[in-house]
Amino acid sequence: MGHVAIADQAEEELHEPGSFITRYIWSQDHKVIAIQYGITAIVVGLVALVLSGMMRLQLAFPNAFSFIDPESYYQFVTMHGMIMIVYLLTALLLGGFGNYLIPLMIGARDMVFPFLNMLSYWVYLLSVIVLLASFFVPAGPTGAGWTLYPPQSILEGTPGVEWGIMLMLVSLAIFIVAFTMGGLNYVTTILQARTRGMTLMRMPLSVWGIFIATILGLFAFPALFVSAIMMMLDHLVGTSFFMPALISQGETVSHDGGSPIMFQHLFWFFGHPEVYIVALPAFGIVSDLISTHARKNIFGYRMMVWAILAIGVLSFVVWAHHMYVSGMHPYFGFFFATTTLIIAVPTAIKVYNWVLTLWRGNIRLTVPMLFAIGFIFSFVNGGLTGLYLGNVVVDVPLSDTYFVVGHFHMVMGVSPILVIFGAIYHWFPKITGRMLDERLGKIHFWLTFLGTYAVYLPMHYLGFLGVPRRYYAYGTTEFIPDSAQALNVNITVAALIVAVVQIVFIVNVIWSLVRGERASGNPWDATTLEWQTPETPPRHGNWGDELPTVYRWAYDYSVPGREEDFVPQNEPLSSDELKESENRERGEGQ
Amino acid sequence: MATESNYYVPEQSKLPILMALGLGLAAWGAGTWVQGGSAMVFLAGALVLAFVFYTWFSTVVRENMAGLNSEQLKRSYVWGMSWFIFSEVMFFAVFFGALLYVRMLVLPWLSEGETGKLLWDGFEASWPLYDTPAEAVGGAGATVRGPEETISPWHLPLINTIILLTSSVTVHFAHTALKKENRKNFNLWLAITVILGCVFLFFQVEEYYEAYTELGLTLNSGIYGTTFFMLTGFHGAHVTLGTFMLFVQLVRGLKGHFSHDDCFGFEASSWYWHFVDVVWVGLFIFVYVLGS
Numbered sequence: 022m023g024h025v026a027i028a029d030q031a032e033e034e035l036h037e038p039g040s041f042i043t044r045y046i047w048s049q050d051h052k053v054i055a056i057q058y059g060i061t062a063i064v065v066g067l068v069a070l071v072l073s074g075m076m077r078l079q080l081a082f083p084n085a086f087s088f089i090d091p092e093s094y095y096q097f098v099t100m101h102g103m104i105m106i107v108y109l110l111t112a113l114l115l116g117g118f119g120n121y122l123i124p125l126m127i128g129a130r131d132m133v134f135p136f137l138n139m140l141s142y143w144v145y146l147l148s149v150i151v152l153l154a155s156f157f158v159p160a161g162p163t164g165a166g167w168t169l170y171p172p173q174s175i176l177e178g179t180p181g182v183e184w185g186i187m188l189m190l191v192s193l194a195i196f197i198v199a200f201t202m203g204g205l206n207y208v209t210t211i212l213q214a215r216t217r218g219m220t221l222m223r224m225p226l227s228v229w230g231i232f233i234a235t236i237l238g239l240f241a242f243p244a245l246f247v248s249a250i251m252m253m254l255d256h257l258v259g260t261s262f263f264m265p266a267l268i269s270q271g272e273t274v275s276h277d278g279g280s281p282i283m284f285q286h287l288f289w290f291f292g293h294p295e296v297y298i299v300a301l302p303a304f305g306i307v308s309d310l311i312s313t314h315a316r317k318n319i320f321g322y323r324m325m326v327w328a329i330l331a332i333g334v335l336s337f338v339v340w341a342h343h344m345y346v347s348g349m350h351p352y353f354g355f356f357f358a359t360t361t362l363i364i365a366v367p368t369a370i371k372v373y374n375w376v377l378t379l380w381r382g383n384i385r386l387t388v389p390m391l392f393a394i395g396f397i398f399s400f401v402n403g404g405l406t407g408l409y410l411g412n413v414v415v416d417v418p419l420s421d422t423y424f425v426v427g428h429f430h431m432v433m434g435v436s437p438i439l440v441i442f443g444a445i446y447h448w449f450p451k452i453t454g455r456m457l458d459e460r461l462g463k464i465h466f467w468l469t470f471l472g473t474y475a476v477y478l479p480m481h482y483l484g485f486l487g488v489p490r491r492y493y494a495y496g497t498t499e500f501i502p503d504s505a506q507a508l509n510v511n512i513t514v515a516a517l518i519v520a521v522v523q524i525v526f527i528v529n530v531i532w533s534l535v536r537g538e539r540a541s542g543n544p545w546d547a548t549t550l551e552w553q554t555p556e557t558p559p560r561h562g563n564w565g566d567e568l569p570t571v572y573r574w575a576y577d578y579s580v581p582g583r584e585e586d587f588v589p590q591n592e593p594l595s596s597d598e599l600k601e602s603e604n605r606e607r608g609e610g611q
Numbered sequence: 612m613a614t615e616s617n618y619y620v621p622e623q624s625k626l627p628i629l630m631a632l633g634l635g636l637a638a639w640g641a642g643t644w645v646q647g648g649s650a651m652v653f654l655a656g657a658l659v660l661a662f663v664f665y666t667w668f669s670t671v672v673r674e675n676m677a678g679l680n681s682e683q684l685k686r687s688y689v690w691g692m693s694w695f696i697f698s699e700v701m702f703f704a705v706f707f708g709a710l711l712y713v714r715m716l717v718l719p720w721l722s723e724g725e726t727g728k729l730l731w732d733g734f735e736a737s738w739p740l741y742d743t744p745a746e747a748v749g750g751a752g753a754t755v756r757g758p759e760e761t762i763s764p765w766h767l768p769l770i771n772t773i774i775l776l777t778s779s780v781t782v783h784f785a786h787t788a789l790k791k792e793n794r795k796n797f798n799l800w801l802a803i804t805v806i807l808g809c810v811f812l813f814f815q816v817e818e819y820y821e822a823y824t825e826l827g828l829t830l831n832s833g834i835y836g837t838t839f840f841m842l843t844g845f846h847g848a849h850v851t852l853g854t855f856m857l858f859v860q861l862v863r864g865l866k867g868h869f870s871h872d873d874c875f876g877f878e879a880s881s882w883y884w885h886f887v888d889v890v891w892v893g894l895f896i897f898v899y900v901l902g903s
Contacts, residue, residue, distance in 0.1 A: 047623040133687040136624060136667065143631035151635070191638050198634075201698055209690040213683055239694060243702040247709075251841065257645050260830050260837040262709070266744040277743040278833040280717050283709055290705070 049135040050561050051120050054142050056452070058116035061142075065149050066109035067523075072101040074520050081513035083494040091493040092180040095164030098491060100152075102167025103189065106295065107196060108149055110437055114302040115200070115238070116145060118444060119207050119231045121452065125551035126228050128216025128569045128591075130562045134206045141203035148195035151188055158184035166491060168288060171263040171281050175256040177270055186256065190249040197246045200238055207235045216550075218571030222326070223590070225549045225575040226319065229326055230305020233333045234298045240337070241294035248287040255279070285347055289340035296433055297336040301329055303440040304371055307393050309575070310443050311375050313547045314390035315382030316586050318576035320374045328367035328374075335364045345413050346420045354413040361411035365404070372401060383579065383586070387545070388462035392443030395470040396436050403432025406481065421491070424484020427477045435473045442469070442526070449533070450540030451551055454558050457537060461529040468522040475515035479508050546587045549575050553589050626663050633659030668859075672876065676868065685875060692879040696886050699849075703890050706845065710838045710897065714738050738902065739835035758828035758836055764899035767818045771811050772895045775850075778807035779888045782857070782881045790871050794864070801861045801877075804884070808854035815847050835902075842898055849887045856880040 045053055076097050079089045089097075120138065124131055132138045155162035164180030165173060173179055174186055181189075211232045215224075224232075251262040255276065263284040264276030312319040319325060341349060341357040375397055384390065406428040409415045419425065442465070449457045487500050495501055543552040555565040569591040577588035582597070594602065633656050640653025674680060720726065722736030731747040743757045762768060785800035819840075822828040830840045860877045863869065869877055 043623055046628075047625055049622065049624055133684065134691065136627070139624060140627040140630055143627040144634060147631040147635050151638070187642065191642070195634065195638065201695075205691050205694050205698075208694050209687050212690050213687040239698045240701050243698060244705045247702060247705040251709075254830070254837075254841075258830055260841075261834055262837050262841075273745065275831075277745050278740060278835075279837070280713055280834070283712055283717070286712060287705060287709065290708075 048561075049131075049139045051124050051132050051135065051138060052452070052559065054138050055117050055119075055121035057142050058112055058120060058145065059118075061146055061149060062109050062113035062117060065104055065153070066113070068153070069101045069104035069109060070520055070523065072097040072104075074517060076101065077513040077516045079493065081510040092164060093161070094493045095166070095491075096162045096180050096185070099164055099167050099169075099189075100155075100162050103193075104152070105434065106167065106299070107193070108152065110299045110433075110441075111200070111238075111295070112145060113441060114299060114437065115207065115231060115235060116142065116203055118227070118302060118306065118441075118448075119203070119235065121448070122227055122551065123207055123210055123231060124214065125451075125554065125559065125563060126225050126549055127211060127214060127219050128550050128564070128571065129210060129214035130564060130568070132206050133210045133214050137202050138206050141199045141206065144195060144199035144202065148192045148199060151195060152192040155181065155185045155188040155192075158188065161185055163189050168285075168292070169252070170288075171252060171255065171279075171284050172265065172267060172269075172274075172276075175252065175264070176274070187253065190253050190256075193249045194246055197242045197249075200242055204235045204239045207231060208239070216568045216571060219550075219590075222323070223571060223574045225305075226308040226322070226325055226329075227302070227305040229329055230301040230303070230308075233329050234301040237294045237301070237333050237336060238298045241291045241298065244287050245291035248284055248291070251287075252284070282344075282347055285344050286341070289343045290337075292343065293340040294336045297332055299433060299437050301332065303396070303437040304329065306444050307396050307440050308371075308375065308378075309549065310389050310393040310440075310447055311378050312576050312578060313447075313545050314385045314387055314393070315379050316385065316546075316578045317378055317382040318578055320377040320380075321370070322574065322576060324370055325374055328370045331367040332364060335360060335367070339364060342411055342416070345416045358411055358413050362408065365408060365411075368404060372397065372404075387446075388457070388459060388466060389443040389447035389545075391463065391466045391470075392439045392446065395466065396439040396443065399431055399439060399470075399473065400436040403428055403430075403436060407432060418487075419484055421489055422484035423480040423488050423490055426490050427480030427484060430480075431473075431477050435477065439470070442466070445530075447545065448551075449530075450544045450557070451554075452558055453534055453537075454540055455533050455537035456540045456544065457533045458529050461525055461532075465522060465525045465529065468525075469519055472515050472519035472522065476512050476519060479512055483508060543589075546585070548577055548587050548589050550590055553591055626666060629659060630663040633657075633663060672863070672868070675873070675876075685873075688875050688879070692875075692882065696882060699886065703842075703845075703893075706838075706842050707893060707897065710842065713834055713838065740833055743833040756827065756832060758822075758826055758832045760826040761828060761835070761839075761902065762818060762822060762826065762899065764895065767814050767821075768895055768899045771814050771818075772891065774807050774811045774814070775888050775891050778804045778811070779885055781807065782884050786878070786881060789869060789874055789877065792871050794867075797869075798861065798864050801857060801864055805854060805858050805861055808850060808857065808884075812847065812850060812854065815843070815850075839898060839902070842894055846887065846890055846894055849890070853880070853884045853887050856883060 045057070048054075075086075075089055076094060078086055079094055120132070123129075160181055160183050162181050163169070163174065163185035165175075165186060169186070169189070175182060179186075211224075211228060215221075251260070254260045255262050255264050259275050261276045261279035263281050264274065264279040265281060266277045267274055308319050308325060339357055339361045341353060342361045345354055345357075379394075406424070410419060410425065410428055446457050446462055449455070483505055486502070486505055488495070488505055495506075540557060542554065542557045545552070550569055550571070551559075553569060554563060571590045572593050573588065573590055575590055577590075579586045580588055635656070637653055637656030637660060640650065640656050644650045644653050718736040718738060718740075721730065722734065730744065734747070739758060739761055741757045741759070746756055781800045782804045785797050785804065788794075788796035788800055828836050828839065830836055857880050860869075860880050863876065
């Protein structure tokens with residue numbers, strides 16, 4: 022619903038928002054919905070950031086803070102993980118950037134189903150409210166760990182087993198409903214609403230990344246939905262999907278014959294694609310950032326697209342590498358280790374192509390570019406430790422140690438977050454019409470980038486020592502030396518600095534919103550369509566009277582013989598180019 | 612691809628907020644209801660949701676009737692529905708995966724070598740498991756009891772299979788009638804399909820009643836009962852939704868909506884119907900025939 026076909030301009034004025042409420046609350050404009058998604062995700066992400074700070078305080082100074090007891094520590098662990106992965110990264114990259122960029126980059130006036138789009142945001146907001154409500158119910162949120170493994174997650178004694186776990190499962194189910202509504206919309210829009218000349222192989226890689234990630238989501242989220250429903254029934258009605266017969270606190274539980282490992286399979290069948298639901302949009306966006314700010318065409322565009330597709334397909338056959346120590350047939354371990362290492366091939370192709378795009382480029386070290394290059398470093402680091410953990414024999418001793426924490430925070434936490442920051446610095450001028458402050462941005466980048474290294478590199482070492490993850494306090498053991506505690510203090514100090522530095526970013530955003538330098542329509546001299554809109558920020562409907570027509574791919578930077586070092590996608594081919602493309606076609610015809 | 616002729620700018624709307632509110636109310640109400648509270652909150656939420664869906668879809672229909680929908684938007688509806696069904700396929704694939712995992716992997720592993728003896732003396736891997744561990748250890752006083760019998764596939768389930776397969780054919784007849792602009796036959800075949808859907812649901816309820824009262828097969832009778840009710844129950848929910856969708860199309864058909872080249876509302880519902888039909892065939896084979 023909600024498309025009113027408009028024949029004449031006068032009626033459009035009716036929809037031009039007036040007051041704050043009509044502009045930002047009732048609106049079905051994809052740009053407004055993107056901003057709503059973005060702000061909500063960032064706010065809930067800040068909550069998760071505070072939680073991680075509390076965890077670090079406890080680990081560095083055990084028992085020094087009375088408000089962090091073992092129960093609340095596990096609740097913080099759980100909520101931090103779930104919020105960061107689902108409610109921040111997935112929502113911000115797909116709901117936020119997906120919503121903002123898809124119509125603008127493919128030259129559409131809006132999503133094809135604007136009403137569904139708006140529905141998606143409000144249902145997402147509901148899921149966030151339900152999740153955060155668990156902080157205020159008796160016994161607080163669930164402390165089962167973000168993976169929610171049964172039987173422990175619904176057994177007496179786990180924090181939040183009364184209310185918290187139910188709210189978590191309900192919230193996840195609602196989130197998935199919201200994601201499905203948004204996801205159907207993104208996929209259909211990309212397939213249906215591309216403007217004239219925008220063939221699939223001319224789309225910017227950002228759109229490709231978001232497109233494939235959304236498809237992964239449509240395939241993977243039902244697994245989480247189903248497991249959430251099953252666990253709810255186990256908890257509420259007494260079914261036995263995941264609950265074996267067992268004795269808990271001296272009493273036989275009223276469940277029988279379920280399989281806890283089955284939950285792990287279902288969860289990771291969602292959970293591993295989820296890694297790529299977050300990573301693929303980040304891959305796409307970073308490709309565009311690098312190409313734009315290196316003033317060079319992306320190296321191997323076709324290869325990049327195929328790599329995205331290959332990663333998407335492979336991500337469905339690697340899930341059990343999260344379960345090497347859960348107990349499985351050795352042949353299964355062999356299979357999943359092999360597929361996991363195969364996925365490194367398309368990923369490595371992408372990394373090579375980013376580096377080769379930088380190679381001899383006319384690099385402008387703007388803030389978005391710094392974040393993009395920072396991403397390459399942290400992603401390579403996290404990816405390489407992934408090769409360790411993908412091998413069964415290496416994984417078994419390292420499993421459930423801080424090595425794992427270091428690995429996935431590097432590859433799945435820091436890397437996408439760096440891309441998100443880069444993307445915000447990059448598109449902020451288009452979204453608001455003002456530039457973010459460059460100097461504050463550089464301070465923000467360096468402290469965040471170096472700070473995360475100070476946090477996560479030592480964790481790998483802790484992992485080699487055998488320090489287990491998810492422990493509230495370590496006490497004294499034979500194998501953990503005292504120096505590990507000194508390292509823990511250092512990590513905490515670094516983590517708190519990184520957390521505080523984000524204030525610089527928030528200040529930068531608010532200050533720039535009001536006082537920032539006015540941005541031109543295309544401040545980065547970029548080729549893609551969103552920079553060619555008639556107004557900045559684009560008005561409702563994006564393109565004024567006439568939709569743009571696309572004549573070329575998204576990466577015509579530094580084309581030889583051109584005066585300017587970029588050619589927008591909607592600029593018609595010059596006579597030389599026409600001749601060349603005719604020759605090429607004739608050559609192919611022969 | 613887009614041209615200026617299908618230039619649209621979405622209007623403003625307050626419905627989505629109402630929908631989120633209704634969904635929240637319904638979820639909260641369902642929670643308190645299941646735990647023994649009153650159903651009023653749930654009903655209120657459901658009413659709000661029904662209102663939103665009614666307003667939403669009647670606007671969609673009205674816009675289409677007024678000829679406001681461009682070719683591009685019509686194609687978008689087709690894609691949107693297709694991706695929705697893909698997502699639903701995954702939903703059921705996960706349930707079937709869970710069933711096969713328990714049956715084909717977990718049970719054989721448990722009975723291999725010494726493991727079976729560790730569970731209890733005389734453990735034998737069979738599907739369904741008539742004895743739960745609680746019964747094997749605790750005997751007659753066990754809280755969790757296995758089913759005494761499973762549903763025989765050759766009575767009600769077979770009838771239901773025939774009913775659903777027939778309804779898939781009748782809905783196809785309705786489609787061909789519409790293609791030939793034969794409104795009378797279209798309404799007739801569609802009505803038959805809706806009735807068949809209702810009969811299916813009636814038998815399904817009957818079967819559940821029998822399972823609970825006579826066979827001791829309940830949601831709580833171990834892993835067999837849980838997977839059985841989960842798969843058939845969610846399928847039943849989808850049949851209910853599908854029947855309702857077809858019923859709406861029937862009402863629209865009686866009102867004279869649709870033409871031979873513009874009937875996606877009907878086509879989408881019939882796709883959905885074929886989808887639940889295929890799922891049922893899978894259920895009949897894997898749950899009923901191979902499961903007893």
